Amino acid sequence: MKMNGDEVARLQTPDEAALCACLEAMKAAQTRDGLPDAALRTDRLTRLMVLLRERADDFCAALDADFGGRPRETSLMSDVMATFNTVKYARGRIRRWMKPDRRDGVVPFNLFGARVEVQRMPKGVVGILGPWNVPLFTTLAPLAFALAAGNRAMLKPSEFVPRTSALLQAAVQDLFAADEVAVFTGDAAVAGAFSALPFDHLVFTGSTTTGIRVMRAAAENLVPVTLELGGKSPVVVGRSADVRLAAERILSAKVMNSGQVCVSPDTVHVADELVEPFIAACEAVHRRLFPPVAGDAALTSVIDARHFARIRGYLDEVRSAGGRIVDCGGGLAGSGRKLPLHLVVDPPAGARIAQEEIFGPVLQVERYADIAAVIDRINAGPRPLALYYFGADRAEERRVLAHTLSGGVAINDVMLQVAAHDAPFGGVGASGMGVYHGREGFNEFCHPRTVYRSGWWDPRKALGLLPPYSKKLYGRLSKTLKV
Structure with missing residues (x-):
């Protein structure tokens, strides 16, 4: 059948179909289960720590093979331990970071019990595109903050470290439900399809040139991005x-x-x-x-x-x-x-x-x-x-x-x-935008939602702030414009 471009969306490859199905399942689960509590977030990060501890030697061997020669001490320090310590740090601060922030109220409503707070809400499903150079750290460190913030995540590690990527995929499948964290392997075409998905947030670590392409693809769905790039430091x-x-x-x-x-x-x-x-x-x-x-x-x-x-x-x-x-x-x-x-x-x-x-x-x-x-x-x-x-x-x-x-x-x-x-x-x-690590990393994967709670009395009528307006109101309001 001949297809008209205005009538039919482009065909999906099996890889693209699997990516879309996973994203839809995660978004549905996030909506169904609601806001994850601190205990669930802590459990997810604990499982990530177990993954790193139990598979440490396997990851070091896979990285050595992928690089064609990489000391296991380098892999243990820069990939396994650095990631483990980052996850542990985030896990220990979840409850503190989750607490709503009390903010100044709205004058004069705050005089009568009105209150304002900011809640840190998970954005939903975070996509993470990892590079090959320090593949565990640059993929799982942002994951730690995404999970701490209450999100689910899809990961696409680099095809240049295929053994490490396959091992990560198997390890994640063993410890996480398919609608919690999922890993997809494949070539640049899979990465391109991944970056074009309508995530709630997308993280990319890599070159500036590729970062531009990732940002362009994300813009089609108005997906906010965190880009960790580089340059001549x-x-x-x-x-x-x-x-x-x-x-x-x-x-x-x-x-x-x-x-x-x-x-x-x-x-x-x-x-x-x-x-x-x-x-x-x-x-x-x-x-x-x-x-x-x-x-x-x-x-x-x-x-x-x-x-x-x-x-x-x-x-x-x-x-x-x-x-x-x-x-x-x-x-x-x-x-x-x-x-x-x-x-x-x-x-x-x-x-x-x-x-x-x-x-x-x-x-x-x-x-x-x-x-x-x-x-x-x-x-x-x-x-x-x-x-x-x-x-x-x-x-x-x-x-x-x-x-x-x-x-x-x-x-x-x-x-x-x-x-x-x-x-x-x-x-x-050119070296990137957005951050992870620290409290700022948690905030990166949250939406700061303002919540206003009405007080016990509404002063607008008594102050003449509702129609019909008095002749004196404009002059009274103008006098408050003081520098």
């Missing part, structure tokens, strides 16, 4: 900085997951006279963390051949242009897709590495003479997800923070701002 090493300390903390963070972290340092701005000491300190730190005699077992692989070729391409382009590249491996030759950290010093402005988020085991180092030029350089680009400052000069620190804007900041350290459970995590502009 800069580090400013001031002249007052302890260079060895800065190198140790920057490098220790950069090698985590081989730089495949959204808040990983991307570009380090170093004062002219500190550049060579900084480079030497980076080499020393890398040799200590990854002794060449120990081999590359402690390195994490770049996720796949395409990304490995991209990273290699950055280095080849700079090398062919005569740029300076420092191999911090000190003789450590990575196997497969493992690559020791490389420093690219003062790359040409037109080089791709200077324009794109690196997201791999390469660190861009740029020298500067005046801190004002660094601030201008940061502000000339998209607003980053993270900003880092090293130094003991409090005036310079205030200057950098007051004249830049980023999703988060760490002073004399790197990436630990994300580990603060009781503080929001999110980007701004």
Whole structure:
């Protein structure tokens, strides 16, 4: 039968039909069961903690296989434990967060018993699109706050970590009802169909380019979004900085997951006279963390051949242009897709590495003479997800923070701002919108509903505020317009 586009909706694939059916079932269950109490929310988060505890070793093995080499300690710390602690934090605060907020009443009605409060209502069904780089944390941390807020959720983990995604799907099916939490696996086409569903809220973590597509799809159904993106997170090493300390903390963070972290340092701005000491300190730190005699077992692989070729391409382009590249491996030759950290010093402005988020085991180092030029350089680009400052000069620190804007900041350290459970995590502009973590994460997945309770007497008639109006009312009202 020939179909007219004005008469017939597009056909659904089996994957799309399953997604739609799940969403409808969850929305129906949310309406049927009403507002979930604190006990049910606590139970759901407890089950999520059990899932992580019981499957910890399995997840570490799956992540190692998906990456083609990822130390189990890295997976246990960054994916399993980080997520477990986030869930535990949220579970312990559910009752406190659920309490309505008492607000100022409406004058003069509040004088006669009228009251106003704000209730935090679950939005309904939250969709979560997870990335591949830290797949458990970036998928299950937002889930923790969505469940704490009383929602149900559908998850679509990345197809680039198929074993981890399949394991997560099986584990969720074992511990959650199909209309509580559901996991869908599949390729980019499934992710596209997922992002087009009429969720009550949608979370996406990934690249800015994909974030734009996700937001565009969500806009078709007016779905509110939380986008956790990324960008070229800069580090400013001031002249007052302890260079060895800065190198140790920057490098220790950069090698985590081989730089495949959204808040990983991307570009380090170093004062002219500190550049060579900084480079030497980076080499020393890398040799200590990854002794060449120990081999590359402690390195994490770049996720796949395409990304490995991209990273290699950055280095080849700079090398062919005569740029300076420092191999911090000190003789450590990575196997497969493992690559020791490389420093690219003062790359040409037109080089791709200077324009794109690196997201791999390469660190861009740029020298500067005046801190004002660094601030201008940061502000000339998209607003980053993270900003880092090293130094003991409090005036310079205030200057950098007051004249830049980023999703988060760490002073004399790197990436630990994300580990603060009781503080929001999110980007701004090209690095994202919305937050999770902390009370703000709970609020992200709630609708703040204002509830007005009438008092024991209505003064409107006595005050002449109802028709027919007196001739004096306008003048009386006008006199209240005081600045």
